Amino acid sequence: MSTKILEFTFTGANVAVALLIFTMAGCSRAPKPTVKKIPANAEFSGFFKSYANLKPVEGMDGALGYAATDAQKNLHKYIACVIDPVEVYLASNADDAKLTESTRSAATEYFRAALVKSVSGAYPVVEQAGPLVLRLRSAVVGVDFGGEADTVNIGKVRIEMELLNSETGEQIATLVDKESLGDGTEIGSGNPARQEKWAAARRAFDGWADRVRDFLNASNELSAEDADRADKSYQPYGAVAVAAK
Amino acid sequence: MKNALLSFVALMSTSGMFAAQPAETFHAYADSDICARLMLGPITESRVGCSLSTVKDGANPVLIRLQNNLVLDVNKKKMIDPLVGQFLLATGEVKAKNGTMKLAEVSPQQAKDIPAGDPARKLLDARTYKTDAKLHEKIRHELAMMPYISEFDFISFSLMGSDLILTGWTVRDTNRSEAYNRVKNIEGVTSVVNNIDVLPLGSNDMQIRAGARAQLQQSLSRYFWGSGSDIKIVVKNGDIILLGSVSTKADSDIAFIKCNSVQGAFHVFNLLRVVNQVKSAEKTQRPGSKTNVHKNT
Numbered sequence: 001m002s003t004k005i006l007e008f009t010f011t012g013a014n015v016a017v018a019l020l021i022f023t024m025a026g027c028s029r030a031p032k033p034t035v036k037k038i039p040a041n042a043e044f045s046g047f048f049k050s051y052a053n054l055k056p057v058e059g060m061d062g063a064l065g066y067a068a069t070d071a072q073k074n075l076h077k078y079i080a081c082v083i084d085p086v087e088v089y090l091a092s093n094a095d096d097a098k099l100t101e102s103t104r105s106a107a108t109e110y111f112r113a114a115l116v117k118s119v120s121g122a123y124p125v126v127e128q129a130g131p132l133v134l135r136l137r138s139a140v141v142g143v144d145f146g147g148e149a150d151t152v153n154i155g156k157v158r159i160e161m162e163l164l165n166s167e168t169g170e171q172i173a174t175l176v177d178k179e180s181l182g183d184g185t186e187i188g189s190g191n192p193a194r195q196e197k198w199a200a201a202r203r204a205f206d207g208w209a210d211r212v213r214d215f216l217n218a219s220n221e222l223s224a225e226d227a228d229r230a231d232k233s234y235q236p237y238g239a240v241a242v243a244a245k
Numbered sequence: 246m247k248n249a250l251l252s253f254v255a256l257m258s259t260s261g262m263f264a265a266q267p268a269e270t271f272h273a274y275a276d277s278d279i280c281a282r283l284m285l286g287p288i289t290e291s292r293v294g295c296s297l298s299t300v301k302d303g304a305n306p307v308l309i310r311l312q313n314n315l316v317l318d319v320n321k322k323k324m325i326d327p328l329v330g331q332f333l334l335a336t337g338e339v340k341a342k343n344g345t346m347k348l349a350e351v352s353p354q355q356a357k358d359i360p361a362g363d364p365a366r367k368l369l370d371a372r373t374y375k376t377d378a379k380l381h382e383k384i385r386h387e388l389a390m391m392p393y394i395s396e397f398d399f400i401s402f403s404l405m406g407s408d409l410i411l412t413g414w415t416v417r418d419t420n421r422s423e424a425y426n427r428v429k430n431i432e433g434v435t436s437v438v439n440n441i442d443v444l445p446l447g448s449n450d451m452q453i454r455a456g457a458r459a460q461l462q463q464s465l466s467r468y469f470w471g472s473g474s475d476i477k478i479v480v481k482n483g484d485i486i487l488l489g490s491v492s493t494k495a496d497s498d499i500a501f502i503k504c505n506s507v508q509g510a511f512h513v514f515n516l517l518r519v520v521n522q523v524k525s526a527e528k529t530q531r532p533g534s535k536t537n538v539h540k541n542t
Contacts, residue, residue, distance in 0.1 A: 069471070071469075072462075074471060074472070076471065079395055079397055079417070079454075121419040124416070124418065128448060131452055132397075132451055132454055220392045220393060222390070223471065223472070226470060226471055226472040227390060229473070230390065230394075230473050231389045233473070233474075233475045233489065233490065234385065235385070236388070236400075236401040237412075
């Protein structure tokens with residue numbers, strides 16, 4: 001009898017533990033997004049671990065970038081990427097209480113979708129980190145507020161993006177894009193009068209995402225030496241041409 | 246309800262939905278799925294060598310309908326397994342759209358049994374592939390210069406006159422379209438068939454890719470450079486296909502042994518070319534030798 005009671009109690013405890021784990025798992029699945037601020041008078045937001053080695057990107061006005069050239073640790077060594085949720089950094093003097101969750105999520109989710117669309121051609125987007133997989137972190141930096149309530153001004157926004165080894169966290173490439181694509185655009189809270197400006201904001205996000213892809217394309221271009229070696233190395237396995245007479 | 250179901254089945258049968266395909270008999274070549282998709286073209290000694298070695302290593306046997314290069318996955322693999330590397334007369338129901346065949350009967354035959362002038366002789370005659378060497382080189386160069394080709398991609402092609410067939414494997418879907426876009430407008434190319442297979446990026450295959458590259462870089466580092474390598478590691482559903490070139494037979498063997506030690510890999514198919522031996526093979530033409538794989542036809 002006592003054994004049965006013990007078993008029942010034990011089972012009940014199991015259920016309680018399972019419920020607790022389930023609840024905790026549910027909580028951990030949807031962490032509350034944090035909104036950070038650019039430190040006063042700082043050149044960069046602090047989103048990257050390191051801003052070392054940044055230099056102007058050839059052919060991309062307003063962009064600073066870095067791509068590792070180490071033979072073992074460059075972009076060519078990866079074939080897929082995971083894309084993290086986009087983070088937001090407010091301008092130093094912005095009042096963070098003004099940023100509503102709906103506005104933040106509208107902007108960041110749209111930009112993440114634009115990044116997925118743009119980057120997947122270069123690095124297919126996968127769900128999980130692992131070998132040969134990059135982690136793409138990005139932030140919309142310098143967000144301020146518009147003249148009207150619940151509107152966000154992205155006129156002075158810049159994009160910071162870094163690619164890390166998804167297993168070790170090692171930095172492989174970085175991009176700080178100061179191109180002002182968002183001039184005069186605002187993200188509102190669903191006010192029909194703001195639709196036009198939201199459309200302009202979407203174009204700006206699409207533009208920044210396209211520039212991320214441009215940066216990846218430029219970084220993946222073959223050096224003259226590598227192009228020569230690739231050309232010499234490549235031979236198809238199909239039928240070999242016989243010169244026509 | 247039962248009557249309605251029977252009526253529906255009867256209607257579908259008369260409309261042809263469940264109708265069996267008529268059996269047909271045709272000249273075929275028993276190949277491995279790897280060589281069939283990689284080396285579309287004439288049935289040379291090197292092709293036969295590839296077929297035999299890859300099936301021996303575990304590749305699936307398939308039939309090639311000689312008339313049009315169609316690769317057919319058959320239901321009764323055991324029937325063709327001992328006939329790989331040979332010409333056959335095959336009878337069965339072909340579903341060309343799916344690339345499958347319900348095999349009824351096969352019998353081996355000799356190439357000479359195929360009558361002269363029969364369209365099935367097309368694949369036997371290297372002259373079918375007579376084309377402009379400059380055109381071949383232009384296509385080869387364009388494909389070699391693709392920026393997102395990694396150690397894990399291999400794109401090959403066959404050129405029959407001005408008709409181009411792209412084959413091979415890639416981990417990036419965009420490489421498939423990029424290859425097509427690069428070659429479609431080359432002067433002299435009139436049609437392009439794109440048979441490039443896009444590989445899945447499942448976590449097991451990714452582990453195998455990383456493991457194989459690490460093993461090969463450790464032992465054969467001279468074949469790897471900043472943005473690519475002479476050795477290509479194609480991984481599909483746990484199988485590793487080694488392609489590209491090395492300079493000695495010993496290096497080819499090392500690559501094979503190292504890849505066999507990669508955790509999670511089921512089979513390793515060694516199709517590496519030994520560059521020095523290719524040159525000598527062109528002179529000696531040893532039948533069935535792997536080094537013949539790329540000899541000129």
